[in-house]
Amino acid sequence: MKNNINIDFIGIKLKTPLLTASGTFGYGDELTDLVDLNKIGAIVTKTITFEARSGNPQPRIAEVSSGMLNTIGLQNVGVQKFVENKLENILKQNVPVIVSVAGACTDDYIKTVKILNAFNKISAVELNLSCPNLKKTIISQDINLFSDIIKKVKKISKFPVIAKLSPQVQDIASLSQTAQDCGADAVTLTNTFPAMAIDINTFKPKLSTVKGGMSGPCVKPMALRCVYDAYQKIKIPIIGCGGICSGADAVEFFLAGARCVSIGTAALVDPDVFESTAKELEEYLKNKKISNIKDLIGKVKL
Ligand SMILES: Cc1cc2nc3c(=O)[nH]c(=O)nc-3n(C[C@H](O)[C@H](O)[C@H](O)COP(=O)(O)O)c2cc1C
Structure with missing residues (x-):
């Protein structure tokens, strides 16, 4: 039997269901020598963002048990420099490119996506509505702003629109439904979990901003629960994200309802994780005599 980990996702043909998680693969052009792009x-x-951002002060990273905290604060060169110096290089690779976008208000998102609209080869935009490391509240926690951004970006975007949600909300399933109702083509569940760590020698928080976003294996069961809950309520596809390090982790997300998954922290530790995870998925399908990864989606047995 031929095992197949190709999957169609919002009209994009994915060679594998494994995406890079935003912020952990640079702009997309720096790490292409290190990883086998056929597995991504x-x-x-x-x-x-529309304007360049220098991000938050150091320290911006702290290790915690089975994971890490970060408070990068969306450091980036701004959309203009991104399209001038980075985008063409990324689009030359033989891999679909999804550009993650954020801003402080609806207009920021619209201005940024309008500039991206000139580049036909972009496959989709992912709206980061979930950064925990900015001074303002997390956009996912402001339902009016959250809805307004998705609706208005969807109106002007030439590309499918993916909404990336924060897990730090009252009801992730209802919020995913709101994203769907506002026109999102897919949701990413989830961004990092707000968290903190303290240095017991200095009595100081380990991050300059006191709190940051937690990621890595420690968040996996919580992210999985978010995917499971949302899958009960929405029809649009879900990108599962949080703590995935292996084929077995990815399978759990498919069974809970994800159509594809993204890998972040694990790739910072080992850039070969895409290759090993793809191989493990193929082996799993073969052992289980399942012909395609899509036959796993939402198939958890209760
Ligand atoms: C260092 C670092 C930087 C990140 N930057 C971004 C970012 O710019 N935009 C975003 O949407 N998520 C960002 N994230 C969150 C990841 O995309 C992902 O949602 C989260 O880390 C959970 O997945 P993981 O446990 O596989 O890392 C970042 C995470 C890390 C660890």
């Missing part, structure tokens, strides 16, 4: 379904770029 799509590159999701680090989040781009």
Whole structure:
């Protein structure tokens, strides 16, 4: 039997269901020598904003048990420099490119996506509505702003629109439904989990901003629960994200309802994780005599 980990996702043909998680693969052009791009379904770029941002002060990273905290604060060169110096290089790779976009208000998102609209080869935009490391509240926690951004970006975007949600909300399933109702083509569940760590010698928080976003294996069961809950309520596809390090982790997300998954922290530790995960998925399908990864989606048995 031929095992197949190709999948169609919002009209994009993915060679594998494994995406890079935004912010952990640079702009998408720096790490292409280090990883086998044939094992990556799509590159999701680090989040781009309309104006350049220098990000938060150091320290911006802290290790915690089975994971890490970050408070990068959306450091990026701004959309203009991104399209001038980075985008063409990424689009030359033989991998679909999803550009992650953020801003402080609806207009920021619209201005950024309008500039991206000139580049036909972009496969989709992912709206980061979930950064925990900015001074303002997380956009996913402001339902009016959240809805307004999705609706208005969807109106002007030439590309499918993916909404990336924060897990730090009252009801992830209802919020995913709101994203769907506002026109999102897919949701990414989820961004990092707000968290903190303290240095017991200095009594100081380990991050300059006191709190940051937690990622890595420690968040996997929580992210999985988000995917499971949302899958009960929405029809649009879900990108599962949080703590995935292996084929077995990815399978859990498919069973909970994800159509594809993204890998972040694990790729910072080991850039070969895409290759090993793809191989493990193929082996799993073969052992289980399942012909396609899509036959796993939402198939958890209760
Ligand atoms: C260092 C770092 C930077 C990140 N930057 C972004 C970002 O720019 N935009 C975004 O949407 N998510 C960002 N994230 C969140 C990841 O895309 C992902 O949602 C999260 O880390 C959970 O997945 P993981 O456990 O596989 O890392 C970042 C995560 C890390 C660790």
